[in-house]
Amino acid sequence: MSRLHFATSAAVSAASVLFVGFASHCADAQAYTVSLLNGAGAPLTVPQGYQGQLVGGTTSAVMGNPGGPIISLDPPAYFGSTVAGIYGANQMGSYNEAKYTYYSKRFGWRTFYTVHAILWSGSDKNFVDLHPTSLTLHLLNGTSAAAQSWGTAISQGQEVGYATDSSGYDHPILWKGTAASAVDLLPSVWYDGVATAVDHGIEVGYGTSGLVTHAALWKGTAASFVDLQPPTMNTGQSTLALGVDQAHNTEVGFLETPVQEVGFIGYTTDAVLWHGTADTLTDLGPSGYSFSEAIGAGSGYQVGYAAVSAGAQHAGVWSGTAASFVDLHPFLPPGYLSSKAVTVDKYGNIIGAAYTGASFTGSVTPVEWSLPGKTVVSASETPAPNGRGWNSSKVTLSLMSPYTSPGSTLQYKIGASASVTVSGGYAQVAISSDGSHVVQYSARDGASGQLTQVSQNTINIDTTTPKTTEAFGAGVVTLKAADDKGDLPTIYYSLDGGAPAVYSTPFAVSNVVHTLSYWSVDLAGNTEAAHTTTLGAYAPTLTALSPFRSFISTSDVTVDCIGGGFSSASVVQFNGAPLATTYVSPTSITAVIPAADLGTAASSQIEVVNSAPGVGATSSLPFVVAPYAQATGGFNADTLGTTTFDMTPITSFVGFTPSGASVHIVTDANTEFLNSYGVNIGNWIGGLDESGLTSVTVTGVYANGALTAWVAQE
Structure with a gap:
């Protein structure tokens, strides 16, 4: 601003x-x-x-x-x-x-x-x-x-x-x-x-x-x-x-x-x-x-x-x-x-x-x-609070009245409790329980009856150390700290004996055995005894494949395996057989599926296996090899309307198109268009790229002719 x-x-x-x-x-x-x-x-x-x-x-x-x-x-x-x-x-x-x-x-x-x-x-x-x-x-x-x-x-x-x-x-x-x-x-x-x-x-x-x-x-x-x-x-x-x-x-x-x-x-x-x-x-x-x-x-x-x-x-x-x-x-x-x-x-x-x-x-x-004159009660805390305003032990609040004449009094109250009156010009208020305590105090002159202004101190006491918990999964460490005073303690950790660091968000560790120490410090300075735990090597997880299918092919296909816990020791398996695998990151590895495994339509399984460290295997995901299907047909351009080609069955179809308008092809729910195919309508030839759709509209200016040489996948 x-x-x-x-x-x-x-x-x-x-x-x-x-x-x-x-x-x-x-x-x-x-x-x-x-x-x-x-x-x-x-x-x-x-x-x-x-x-x-x-x-x-x-x-x-x-x-x-x-x-x-x-x-x-x-x-x-x-x-x-x-x-x-x-x-x-x-x-x-x-x-x-x-x-x-x-x-x-x-x-x-x-x-x-x-x-x-x-x-x-x-x-x-x-x-x-x-x-x-x-x-x-x-x-x-x-x-x-x-x-x-x-x-x-x-x-x-x-x-x-x-x-x-x-x-x-x-x-x-x-x-x-x-x-x-x-x-x-x-x-x-x-x-x-x-x-x-x-x-x-x-x-x-x-x-x-x-x-x-x-x-x-x-x-x-x-x-x-x-x-x-x-x-x-x-x-x-x-x-x-x-x-x-x-x-x-x-x-x-x-x-x-x-x-x-x-x-x-x-x-x-x-x-x-x-x-x-x-x-x-x-x-x-x-x-x-x-x-x-x-x-x-x-x-x-x-x-x-x-x-x-x-x-x-x-x-x-x-x-x-x-x-x-x-x-x-x-x-x-x-x-x-x-x-x-x-x-x-x-x-x-x-x-x-x-x-x-x-x-x-x-x-x-x-x-x-x-303003001149002693018109406030002096107050001091023993011990003094730390820089964050907290004490980790009981506190004594010493009050000193500005009045010394006979009959002078001090008054104080803690929170909503009843007011306490003390004769003379000095009082000590002991506070030992955990929490935030507001102490209000004033003094009255015994000679003139004059009152000081009401002043207050907030005494914060926390004698309880915070408690920190740890969770570990899929290579990610999560630390949480709780304090019964409602504040958020500062969490510290050390990995494999390294320098202490302040924890802020969950962090990933490499897929080997680690030693983790962690502890918390609250606003009062109470320091938790360090916890030490061993983070074991872990099995990887597999959440997605890209691509997750292929058509029958005579060429190799490279698939990206997305998940977590991967390492240079990770191997992708296709129906239990190892593939040539390339490590990219802890969340990504790639593998090559040979053309020999793509020659026939089938539903196969892909999983990732870690050899030591991090022994274990992921759950598998399906990889589908789908067949081709091809059909040709003709239409009469003299009939107005939208041509619908029903691909059930896909071996033949007939249709028509408005003159000079468009061809609209619709398939059933189990049929999708290939990535690329050709349309020949009279003297107009167009290339379509509508992968993953079950309908497509071809626009252009057409002469009478036949729609030929297009390919759909069942």
Whole structure:
């Protein structure tokens, strides 16, 4: 798709930096504290991601702390990269896997790149190429492999982005840490789309339906697709979803409406939100602003920008309604003409960027807006979750209240259970059972009675190792893994002691004895003990012959045997006698049937036999040797109508034809025309090629005469 309105579409030519920053939540029009998150040694771009850390887009992805050293994430030996989001210890983005340069007389030297989605784990050498090489993308008129791919967001062990097919259309993609886990989210009613954000199993984005763009929501599969475009929308209006807040069942984006300008069609945008369905669309466009977009969501708030005039976009925050909009731009120091907010972390800090030029141009500085004061409960998990947001053992959640006055309390609840109140400012919550547990917590000041905002952590625990099963037949290995938490573990295998590989689809093995080891690893890192099995050599299978018959012949006939499990040791047998056999592939071998076996009509049997390795024989298929039959006859061209020649019996026939029209020959169900035969009708001679048919029409301009010398097969 041409328009990528999610935040990573901002400047990608500068460096990106990862920062740590904590502050209190945003709630209303109180004075905000602004932190300009300048790093040491690297210019910054729009920050992406949260969890107390910031990251941005760049042509050489980097990360670091304010004033601290810069760590490059740019993969060695490649051609630039872009960070799009962060969750825990992982960073999501894209890198230029290959570079192509050519010379144009019109434009001079031009360079193009092949882009792959990428998942980092904190360094330039610790990354996974997520390009879905084994994924089949479904098109309107066929299928395609992925040509390029981009990463756009990451959360809780899931990554999203998009991949282009061979026709240049985009497909929204969901990953779970590996290229083999890629899922094409494109619904059958669309021909392209992009996934822009993910939060705890909910993916959002947009795609093209007809001539307009529709916002979309998914829950892990293309079949779960929810079209967020209201059916009552005016013609030409589009919606795009850019952010999601799973805890508050909120999706955000904007509504685009065409506007007739002088000499062209323009567009205006209004920030919107949904609560999971199209009919919940709510206009967030604030009064007094010309246009707006909501870009991110979290902690119950929505962030983005609204324009006070052309080029003067102001970062802002909503809390569910247009009237709740707070303009964040006035809290910036002088010198910035435009700004945007792109996300909000679980503490309510708003992260975005300020620009020295209008319309997000000029020098850019990452910014954090926050309200002063301790208004949230601090929370920490022991042990900390892995990069996919999971633990493989019980977890202790430690809660620290900002209030220390006598009578202060902490409150928490796990899932739908009753709320628990703890006196004082500290509590530990132990969670030991497997599953996803949402813990909500807050604190009350004993002196003023003031409450903090309600925050929450999702604790994911999986202490059970996955189970992998293996099936082997006709030389094909199929592996399946199951996990009682409902996720799809990553399957690994090793063949004959070779290097471990990630399993994605069933694979064929050669017809010799093999040793196969296989195991799975789930999102929590639980690793199954490896299973080892022996794959024995196997008997071949025969499914088809081409050709499957011949007429009585004085020449040899070559037949193609189609099936599986063939090898160079395979031999074709004709009525039990071996034939001269040529190995083509594991699914095809050819053999020559000598003319001596084709001299009389008969129904014979063909089978394929494997000598060691893979001893065994296929079931047999019939090969028919059929006889010729020949007949001649005449007709009277003076009688009008369609001539029918009944070939039962085929030794003689009579018929007639319309003058100057056609001859129509019809046989019974057991008679077919030969591949080639001649027709002589008066002074017109034609060659017919109607093999396999039981009727044929001969057209031409005929004089009176006889139909002679044609051949049919009984």
